[in-house]
Amino acid sequence: MKRYSAFALVREALRDHSGWKRAWEKAQPKAEYDAIIVGAGGHGLATAYYLGKNHGITNVAVLEKGWLGGGNTGRNTTIIRSNYLQDPSAAIYEKARSLYETLSQDLNYNVMFSPRGVMMLAQTEHEVRGYKRTAHANALQGVATEYITPERVQELVPIIRIDGPRYPVLGALWQPRGGTARHDAVAWGYARACSAMGMDIIQQCEVTGVTQENGRVTGVETTKGAIRTKRLGIVVAGHSGVMAEKAGFRLPIESVALQALVSEPIKPCMDVVVMANTVHGYMSQSDKGEMVIGGGADGYNNYTQRGSFHHIEETVRALVETFPMISRLKMLRQWGGIVDMTGDRSPIISKTPLDGCFINCGWGTGGFKAIPGSGWAMADLMAKDAPGPLSAEFGLDRFRQGRFVDESVAAGVAH
Numbered sequence: 001m002k003r004y005s006a007f008a009l010v011r012e013a014l015r016d017h018s019g020w021k022r023a024w025e026k027a028q029p030k031a032e033y034d035a036i037i038v039g040a041g042g043h044g045l046a047t048a049y050y051l052g053k054n055h056g057i058t059n060v061a062v063l064e065k066g067w068l069g070g071g072n073t074g075r076n077t078t079i080i081r082s083n084y085l086q087d088p089s090a091a092i093y094e095k096a097r098s099l100y101e102t103l104s105q106d107l108n109y110n111v112m113f114s115p116r117g118v119m120m121l122a123q124t125e126h127e128v129r130g131y132k133r134t135a136h137a138n139a140l141q142g143v144a145t146e147y148i149t150p151e152r153v154q155e156l157v158p159i160i161r162i163d164g165p166r167y168p169v170l171g172a173l174w175q176p177r178g179g180t181a182r183h184d185a186v187a188w189g190y191a192r193a194c195s196a197m198g199m200d201i202i203q204q205c206e207v208t209g210v211t212q213e214n215g216r217v218t219g220v221e222t223t224k225g226a227i228r229t230k231r232l233g234i235v236v237a238g239h240s241g242v243m244a245e246k247a248g249f250r251l252p253i254e255s256v257a258l259q260a261l262v263s264e265p266i267k268p269c270m271d272v273v274v275m276a277n278t279v280h281g282y283m284s285q286s287d288k289g290e291m292v293i294g295g296g297a298d299g300y301n302n303y304t305q306r307g308s309f310h311h312i313e314e315t316v317r318a319l320v321e322t323f324p325m326i327s328r329l330k331m332l333r334q335w336g337g338i339v340d341m342t343g344d345r346s347p348i349i350s351k352t353p354l355d356g357c358f359i360n361c362g363w364g365t366g367g368f369k370a371i372p373g374s375g376w377a378m379a380d381l382m383a384k385d386a387p388g389p390l391s392a393e394f395g396l397d398r399f400r401q402g403r404f405v406d407e408s409v410a411a412g413v414a415h
C-alpha cells in the first residue's frame with residue numbers, strides 16, 4: 001500500500017487524481033485467523049493495529065456488522081482529555097492522549113488531532129472542591145491540568161457568561177493539551193494501517209454466534225459463514241451484553257442511548273472545548289464552524305440509536321444561561337449512539353469465563369478519547385493472555401471483589 005505524502009498529493013493533482021487506490025482492501029473471510037476482533041469501531045480497529053504493530057500478530061480479521069466506524073466512533077463529539085481522578089484511569093487515558101499527539105504520523109493518516117484545550121466548568125461549590133481535588137490528583141499522576149479562575153475562563157472563552165443568575169462560573173479544571181480529533185479519520189486511519197499489515201477488515205459481516213469446545217473458544221458464526229480462531233476479542237460497545245450472551249456469559253453493563261446535536265455553521269467564536277457538567281451540556285466548535293453540542297444519556301436502557309426532541313430542549317436550555325448567544329442559533333441535526341455503562345463508570349478490558357475470549361467494553365459516554373490506549377492495552381492482553389499494567393485494574397473480577405475504579409464524578413456525565 002502506497003504511503004500518503006506531500007509528493008503523492010502533488011503527483012495526483014497533476015494527473016487529475018486518477019491514481020488514488022482504495023484506502024483499505026475489501027476482504028472476504030478466510031477459514032481461520034490467529035485472532036478475530038468483533039466490531040470495527042475505533043477500539044476494535046486499534047486493538048487489531050497494536051496486535052500487529054506491538055506483538056507481530058497480523059493474521060487478524062476485524063468483523064463489522066454494519067460499516068466501519070458507523071457505531072459510536074462515528075457518532076461522538078470527539079472530546080479528548082485525561083483529567084480523571086483515579087490512578088488506573090489517568091494512566092490509560094493519558095497513554096491514549098499522548099498517542100493521539102503523534103497518531104497522524106504513526107498511522108500516516110491525518111486524524112486532525114487538535115489539542116485546543118478542554119475546560120470543565122465549576123458552577124457549584126461541590127464542583128469547585130471536586131475539580132481542585134482532581135487537579136491535585138492529576139499533578140501526582142503526571143497529567144498536566146490546572147484549576148483556573150473565572151476571569152481566566154472568560155479570557156479563554158469570551159462568549160461565556162460567568163455571572164449567570166443560577167449557576168455562575170466559579171472556576172474550571174483546565175487541560176491545555178486536551179482537545180478533539182476527527183472521529184471518522186481515527187477509524188479510517190487505523191483501518192488503513194491494519195490493511196497495510198495484511199489484516200482483513202470485513203464489513204457487513206455480523207457475528208451471530210460464538211463456537212466453543214471444552215470451555216475454550218474455537219471460532220465464530222457470521223452472516224458470511226463460520227470462521228475459526230483460538231483468540232477472540234469482543235469490542236462492540238453498546239452491544240457488549242448481546243455478544244456476551246452469545247459467548248455464554250453475562251456482563252455487569254447497561255446500554256443506553258446518548259445524544260448529541262450540531263448547529264448551523266457560524267464564524268469562529270470558541271477555540272476550546274467547554275464542558276458544563278452541572279447544567280449537563282458541553283460544546284466545541286467544529287472546523288466547519290458548527291457548534292457541536294453534547295447532552296446526557298437517556299434515563300432508561302434502550303438500543304434505539306437515534307435522537308429525541310426532549311433532549312434538544314433540555315440540553316440547549318441548560319447551556320443557554322452560560323452561553324446566551326446559542327439561543328439564536330438554528331440546530332442542524334441530532335443523533336444518538338448506544339453506549340455501554342458500568343456501575344463504576346470505568347471500562348472493562350478483561351479475560352472472560354470463556355478461555356481465549358477477551359472483552360473490551362464499558363467505555364460509556366467517554367471512550368473516543370481512549371481509543372489508542374484501549375487498543376494498546378487490549379492487544380497486550382490478547383497477545384499475552386494476561387493483563388498488563390494498563391488493563392490490570394479493569395478486569396471483570398473487580399465487580400465480584402468490590403474493587404471498583406469509581407469514576408462517577410469524572411466520567412458519569414462528562415465525555
Ligand SMILES: Cc1cc2nc3c(=O)[nH]c(=O)nc-3n(C[C@H](O)[C@H](O)[C@H](O)COP(=O)(O)OP(=O)(O)OC[C@H]3O[C@@H](n4cnc5c(N)ncnc54)[C@H](O)[C@@H]3O)c2cc1C
Binds near residue numbers: 043073206335
Ligand atoms: C452522542 C455521543 C457523544 C460522545 N461523545 C464523546 C466524547 O466527546 N468523547 C469521548 O471520549 N467519547 C464520547 N462518546 C463515547 C464514544 O463514542 C465511545 O465510547 C466509543 O466510540 C466506543 O468505541 P467502540 O469502538 O468501542 O464502539 P463503536 O464505535 O460503537 O464500535 C462497535 C462496533 O461493533 C459493531 N458490532 C456490534 N455488534 C456486532 C456483531 N454482532 N457483529 C459484528 N459487529 C458488531 C457495531 O456495528 C459497531 O460498529 C460519545 C458517544 C456518543 C454516542
